[in-house]
Amino acid sequence: MNEAGASRREATVNDVAQLARVSKATAARALGDYGAVSDAVRDRVQKAADELGYRPNALARTMSTGRSNTLGIIIGDIENPYFAKATRGAADVAAEAGYDLILSNSDEEAETEAKAVAVQLAKRVDGLLIAPASSLAPGNLQPVLDARRPLVLFDRTVPGLDVDAVVTDNRSGARQLTELLLRAGHRRIAFISTLTHPRAFRADEILSSSAVAERVQGFTESLRRAGVARPEASVHLNARHDGVDAVASRILGGDDPVTAIIASDSLVALAAFRTARRMGVSIPERLSLVAFDDADWMSVTTPDITVVEQPINEIGAQATRMLLRRIAGDGRPPATTVLPQQLVERGSVATPPR
Amino acid sequence: MNEAGASRREATVNDVAQLARVSKATAARALGDYGAVSDAVRDRVQKAADELGYRPNALARTMSTGRSNTLGIIIGDIENPYFAKATRGAADVAAEAGYDLILSNSDEEAETEAKAVAVQLAKRVDGLLIAPASSLAPGNLQPVLDARRPLVLFDRTVPGLDVDAVVTDNRSGARQLTELLLRAGHRRIAFISTLTHPRAFRADEILSSSAVAERVQGFTESLRRAGVARPEASVHLNARHDGVDAVASRILGGDDPVTAIIASDSLVALAAFRTARRMGVSIPERLSLVAFDDADWMSVTTPDITVVEQPINEIGAQATRMLLRRIAGDGRPPATTVLPQQLVERGSVATPPR
DNA sequence: CTGAAAGCGCTAACAT
DNA sequence: ATGTTAGCGCTTTCAG
Numbered sequence: 098m099n100e101a102g103a104s105r106r107e108a109t110v111n112d113v114a115q116l117a118r119v120s121k122a123t124a125a126r127a128l129g130d131y132g133a134v135s136d137a138v139r140d141r142v143q144k145a146a147d148e149l150g151y152r153p154n155a156l157a158r159t160m161s162t163g164r165s166n167t168l169g170i171i172i173g174d175i176e177n178p179y180f181a182k183a184t185r186g187a188a189d190v191a192a193e194a195g196y197d198l199i200l201s202n203s204d205e206e207a208e209t210e211a212k213a214v215a216v217q218l219a220k221r222v223d224g225l226l227i228a229p230a231s232s233l234a235p236g237n238l239q240p241v242l243d244a245r246r247p248l249v250l251f252d253r254t255v256p257g258l259d260v261d262a263v264v265t266d267n268r269s270g271a272r273q274l275t276e277l278l279l280r281a282g283h284r285r286i287a288f289i290s291t292l293t294h295p296r297a298f299r300a301d302e303i304l305s306s307s308a309v310a311e312r313v314q315g316f317t318e319s320l321r322r323a324g325v326a327r328p329e330a331s332v333h334l335n336a337r338h339d340g341v342d343a344v345a346s347r348i349l350g351g352d353d354p355v356t357a358i359i360a361s362d363s364l365v366a367l368a369a370f371r372t373a374r375r376m377g378v379s380i381p382e383r384l385s386l387v388a389f390d391d392a393d394w395m396s397v398t399t400p401d402i403t404v405v406e407q408p409i410n411e412i413g414a415q416a417t418r419m420l421l422r423r424i425a426g427d428g429r430p431p432a433t434t435v436l437p438q439q440l441v442e443r444g445s446v447a448t449p450p451r
Numbered sequence: 452m453n454e455a456g457a458s459r460r461e462a463t464v465n466d467v468a469q470l471a472r473v474s475k476a477t478a479a480r481a482l483g484d485y486g487a488v489s490d491a492v493r494d495r496v497q498k499a500a501d502e503l504g505y506r507p508n509a510l511a512r513t514m515s516t517g518r519s520n521t522l523g524i525i526i527g528d529i530e531n532p533y534f535a536k537a538t539r540g541a542a543d544v545a546a547e548a549g550y551d552l553i554l555s556n557s558d559e560e561a562e563t564e565a566k567a568v569a570v571q572l573a574k575r576v577d578g579l580l581i582a583p584a585s586s587l588a589p590g591n592l593q594p595v596l597d598a599r600r601p602l603v604l605f606d607r608t609v610p611g612l613d614v615d616a617v618v619t620d621n622r623s624g625a626r627q628l629t630e631l632l633l634r635a636g637h638r639r640i641a642f643i644s645t646l647t648h649p650r651a652f653r654a655d656e657i658l659s660s661s662a663v664a665e666r667v668q669g670f671t672e673s674l675r676r677a678g679v680a681r682p683e684a685s686v687h688l689n690a691r692h693d694g695v696d697a698v699a700s701r702i703l704g705g706d707d708p709v710t711a712i713i714a715s716d717s718l719v720a721l722a723a724f725r726t727a728r729r730m731g732v733s734i735p736e737r738l739s740l741v742a743f744d745d746a747d748w749m750s751v752t753t754p755d756i757t758v759v760e761q762p763i764n765e766i767g768a769q770a771t772r773m774l775l776r777r778i779a780g781d782g783r784p785p786a787t788t789v790l791p792q793q794l795v796e797r798g799s800v801a802t803p804p805r
Numbered sequence: 806c807t808g809a810a811a812g813c814g815c816t817a818a819c820a821t
Numbered sequence: 822a823t824g825t826t827a828g829c830g831c832t833t834t835c836a837g
C-alpha cells in the first residue's frame with residue numbers, strides 16, 4: 098500500500114500489469130477476481146496493485162459489463178420518517194447484495210421526479226425504486242420502462258402501469274381506525290392528508306396518491322355504512338398547501354367542531370396534536386386523535402396515540418429484494434405485494450363529549 | 452419521442468448521428484450542448500434523438516471528462532433524524548448544482564465506513580461528505596486523500612486530518628445546558644450518550660467522536676467549576692450497546708438517583724423520557740430532562756423539552772457548498788466552520804426535589 | 806462549423 | 822493459464 102509518490106493520475110489496471118510484468122487482461126482477472134489466474138501471478142499482481150495504491154474504476158467496469166451495481170431510489174422527502182425508514186430498509190438489502198443507492202427527493206412534485214428519473218437513467222442504475230409522486234401520471238415513469246430498466250414502486254401504485262409494487266393494506270387500516278372511532282361513539286370525524294388536490298374532495302373522486310385514495314375509501318365506506326351523511330365532506334386534503342395547523346384549527350373551531358381526527362401520516366398527526374394543544378382542546382376528552390404510521394414519539398405523548406402501523410422498513414426491503422430479482426432476470430409477471438397494517442391501541446381515543 | 456420499436460439496445464450518440472446524417476462528434480456537440488453547432492444541425496440532431504428515444508449515458512461521459520457529477524455521503528444512519536436533516540440539506544444544495552448523491556450508512560462502524568469509502572471512490576464520486584464514524588481513525592479516510600478527492604467532514608472532525616469540516620459549537624451547547632441545570636439547583640446530573648466506548652469514562656479520556664468529546668468537556672467543565680466532585684463519573688457512554696433504557700433506569704433508580712439528565716441526542720432523549728415515564732418518575736418535578744437537538748416531537752410532550760438546537764439542515768448544506776467549491780478548484784487551506792448551538796427553554800427543567 | 810480519430814479504464818471473446 | 826484485440830459511449834484534440 099505504498100501509494101507511489103505524487104503520481105498525478107490514478108493507477109489503472111495497465112499500470113499494475115506493467116509493474117507485475119503480466120498482460121493487462123491477466124492483471125484485470127487477478128484484480129477483478131474472475132477468469133483463472135495462477136496463484137503466483139495473483140500474488141504478484143496484488144502486490145503491484147498495493148504498491149501503486151490501485152483503486153478500481155467502477156465506471157469503466159460498468160461501461161464494459163453494462164451493470165452498475167447501483168440502484169436508484171426516488172422518494173418524496175428523506176426527512177419524512179416514513180421515507181427514511183423505507184430507504185434504510187432498501188439500503189440494507191442493497192448493501193447486502195453489493196449494491197449502492199443513488200437517492201433523489203421528488204418533493205412529491207411530478208416535475209422534480211421526472212428530472213430525477215432522467216438523471217438516474219443517465220447514470221445507468223441497474224434498477225429503480227420509486228414512491229411515485231403521482232399515481233395518475235404514468236408518463237413520468239415511462240422512460241424507465243422504455244429504457245427496459247427494472248422498476249419497483251412502493252407506498253403507492255400507478256394503476257395502468259404494469260410493474261411490481263410493494264404497498265400496505267391502506268383500506269383496511271382506514272377501516273380499522275374509522276370503526277374504532279365509530280364504536281367509541283364518534284360521528285363527526287375528519288380525515289386529514291397533505292396530498293395535493295385541486296379542490297375540495299368530492300365523492301368518488303380520483304386522487305393522485307393510491308395510498309391516500311385507499312385510505313379515503315376505507316374511511317368514507319365505514320362512515321357511510323354507519324349511516325353518516327356525506328362522508329366525503331369529512332375528507333380534508335391539500336393540508337400541505339393550506340397548512341395542517343390551519344385545517345385543524347378550522348375543523349376544531351366553529352360551532353360544530355369535529356370530535357375525532359384521523360391523520361394520514363405521522364407528520365399530520367404531530368401538527369394536529371400541536372394545534373389541539375394550542376387551542377386548549379384536550380385529547381382524548383374533547384378530541385380523539387388517531388393516525389397512520391407509528392412514529393417513535395407517539396408512545397411518549399400524553400396521551401399516547403392510537404395508530405395503525407405498517408412495516409415500513411420491510412416495505413423498502415421487500416421492494417429492493419423484488420428489484421434485485423428482476424435485475425437477476427426473473428421474468429414472472431409483475432405483482433403487487435400487499436403488507437398488512439395493524440392497529441395499535443393507545444390512549445388517544447375516548448367517547449366524544451356529550 | 453418515438454422510441455423506435457423494440458430496439459434491444461439503448462440509442463447512442465452514434466445512432467443519433469447516423470439518423471441525423473452528421474458525424475458522431477457533431478451529434479455529441481449538439482446533444483451535450485458544448486462546442487459550436489449550427490442551428491439547423493442542432494435541430495436535426497435533436498429530432499433524431501427524440502425519434503430514437505436517446506438517453507445520454509452519464510457514465511461514458513464521466514469516462515472521458517473525469518467528472519461524475521455525483522457526490523458521496525456517508526452517515527451513521529439515515530433513520531436518525533439528525534442525519535436525515537443533514538442529508539436533505541446536502542441533497543438540496545447538490546441538486547441545485549446538478550449533482551446527485553450516493554448514500555451509505557456506516558452504522559457508526561469503522562469497518563462499514565471503510566467499505567463505503569472504497570465503493571464510493573470506485574464509483575468516482577467527485578467529492579465526499581462524511582460524518583466520520585471515528586474521530587480517532589484517520590486511516591479510514593486516508594484513501595479519499597490518496598485519491599485526491601475533495602472531502603468535507605460534518606458533525607465531527609478528525610483531529611490531525613487536514614480537511615474541511617462543518618460542525619457546531621458543542622462545548623458551548625453543553626455548557627448552556629449544564630449551567631441551566633446548575634442554576635436550577637441540580638448537582639446530580641447525568642450525561643448520556645450512545646457513543647461506543649470500551650469502558651466507563653475516566654477524566655480527560657479521549658473519545659472517538661469529537662462532537663461527544665466536546666459535549667463531555669463542556670459538561671464536566673461546568674460541573675467542576677460549580678464544585679461538583681468527580682464530574683467524570685456523571686458521564687454515561689456506551690448507551691447504544693447497554694441500552695439507553697437500562698442506563699436510564701440504573702441512574703434513576705437506586706438510593707441516590709440523579710435529578711437531571713442531559714441527552715446527547717434526540718433519540719437518547721426519547722428513550723430517557725420513556726423510561727422516566729415507565730418508572731413513574733415525573734418530569735420536571737423529580738427529573739429535569741434536557742437534550743441536544745430539537746426534534747419535532749419535543750414541543751408536544753408534557754412537559755415539552757428544553758434543548759440546544761443546531762441548524763442541522765444548514766450543516767449539510769454548508770458542507771456541500773464547501774465541497775462544491777473544492778471540486779471547482781478552490782485551493783485555500785482547509786477550514787473548519789463552526790455553527791452556533793442555541794438554547795431553547797421549555798418546560799422540562801425545574802428545581803430538583805429537595 | 807464539421808469531421809476523423811484517439812482515448813478514458815475496464816472486460817470479453819478469441820487465440821495461444 | 823496468459824496474451825491480444827476489440828469494443829462499451831462519450832469527449833476531445835486536431836484538421837479542414
